[in-house]
Amino acid sequence: QSVLTQPPSASGTPGQRVTISCSGSSSNIGSNIVNWYQQFPGTAPKLLIYNNNQRPSGVPARFSGSKSGTSASLAISGLQSDDEADYYCATWDDSLSGRVFGGGTRLTVL
């Protein structure tokens, strides 16, 4: 049972816009920034979004992040088949004094 709640799956067709939600509480998302990671099967996670909505160099502008209250979202526009991966949100939890991850969302491009 993850501290942060993500839908286990999401899907879309090429070119569509997809959003993945991440729900937390006042002790984590409500008071800390959110980062997002992308993971392809058999590989290490890769930083996709940091500080709620910042993209590291090399990450396409099709990927965007937002945060409101105790929830955060990752949006992917112009969906491509290469976007098929697992996506994880992460933040710091003040009550646990530790970093927490969402359970992950598997994105399928139909």
Place this chain on the structure above:
Amino acid sequence: QVQLQESGPGLVKPSQTLSLTCTVSDDSLSSDDSYWSWIRQPAGKGLEWIGRVYNSGSTNYNPSLKSRVAMSVDTSKNQFSLRLRSVTAADTAVYYCARETVGGGDPWYYYYMDVWGKGTTVIVSS
């Protein structure tokens, strides 16, 4: 380009201690801008944060693992380490090391894991 590489036994017997090392290239563990973290992922499951260590030796651990975990740094070798005691089959996973870089500024700092190792599989079995 900063690289992290995990190393250690791929097979550990139940009740023994799992020991892993992460070697950092092209960055310094002595940097004040980073924490050094361990994360694991059981097969087919999500990511679990194990903990992090600072260059001073200061640590933060996942409360669920805190009683069994110890992390340390060796700045002379540019390595940091994970020790997990009394392992069981539930500790079987891919273990990743990662760098947590600081962003923002005083007084609002934040951290994000921007560089990851490729991961190493550890199986707990007799």
